[in-house]
Amino acid sequence: MIQNVTRIACFGGIYNNYLALEAAIDDVAARGVDAIYCLGDMGAFGPFPNRVFPLLRDHNVICMQGNYDNSIGNELADCQCGYTDARDNHFARISYDYTLANTSAENRRWLKELPGELRIELAGRRVLMSHGSPRSMNEFLWESTTSTHFLDALAREYQADLILATHTGIKWQRELTGGRRFINVGVLGRPENDGKTNVWYTLLESANGGDLSVEFIPVEFDYRRLMREMQSEGIPAEFQQTLETGYWSTCLEVLPAKERRRGRF
Numbered sequence: 001m002i003q004n005v006t007r008i009a010c011f012g013g014i015y016n017n018y019l020a021l022e023a024a025i026d027d028v029a030a031r032g033v034d035a036i037y038c039l040g041d042m043g044a045f046g047p048f049p050n051r052v053f054p055l056l057r058d059h060n061v062i063c064m065q066g067n068y069d070n071s072i073g074n075e076l077a078d079c080q081c082g083y084t085d086a087r088d089n090h091f092a093r094i095s096y097d098y099t100l101a102n103t104s105a106e107n108r109r110w111l112k113e114l115p116g117e118l119r120i121e122l123a124g125r126r127v128l129m130s131h132g133s134p135r136s137m138n139e140f141l142w143e144s145t146t147s148t149h150f151l152d153a154l155a156r157e158y159q160a161d162l163i164l165a166t167h168t169g170i171k172w173q174r175e176l177t178g179g180r181r182f183i184n185v186g187v188l189g190r191p192e193n194d195g196k197t198n199v200w201y202t203l204l205e206s207a208n209g210g211d212l213s214v215e216f217i218p219v220e221f222d223y224r225r226l227m228r229e230m231q232s233e234g235i236p237a238e239f240q241q242t243l244e245t246g247y248w249s250t251c252l253e254v255l256p257a258k259e260r261r262r263g264r265f
Helices: 018-030 049-058 067-074 085-099 105-110 147-157 225-233 239-244 258-261
Strands: 007-011 035-038 118-122 126-131 162-165 172-175 181-184 197-205 215-217
Touching: 007 018, 007 049, 018 049, 018 197, 018 215, 018 225, 035 118, 049 105, 067 085, 067 239, 085 239, 147 181, 225 239
Parallel strands: 007 035, 126 162, 162 181
Antiparallel strands: 007 197, 118 126, 172 181, 197 215
16 A cells, blocks of 8 residues: 555554544544554453444544454454563453454454555655564564664665554654664553553654654543443453553563663552
């Protein structure tokens, strides 16, 4: 898919957080963009998976497949999240089983058919959107442990001026050689382990082939309502704690030391 656009919004993992998705869509509408893209992981973490899909469709959000979407769409045994620690996998299993059981057959089919990557042109720049990395949908590219040399090699190998990704749950960006750039667009599903309750999406603009503008946009949503709904659905208190405090209390062991030190646990 090739589109020559100049101003786009990019959403990372939604994680069933339909309230944050709704707030982000409203914010984007007020700013004006050529297109909205979602880099995958519609499910996980939050309640009521089926509430996400009408919002995406009604607002023409162009979606690709993350590891969660691939697993739900194909009804696999687990989320393919890429965790290796037993505690991380324990909570991932709870989240995945809930999402799989509560996603309709129609929405599973839709997830199954999503593309594994998206390619567009942004004012002449070649943009590659991947969920984890161009190499693997569940590869974690962390700011503190991913070298610029490696990202340069990825951009060359996959013939991209901009690589956009998500999966880690924490936004960041880095300039590469030759005017290229890597951008993790963040996620809408949960706060990013910084003690704040907002979530994030990314706005990109490049008019007439000029300089690239990258803006990380904070999104406020009714996290207390989401906590109540999670409780009513039997979703673990640890997940609710993250919404209330802004600090991760699950999926911690995958974090590199620098990213983990930002948190409380």
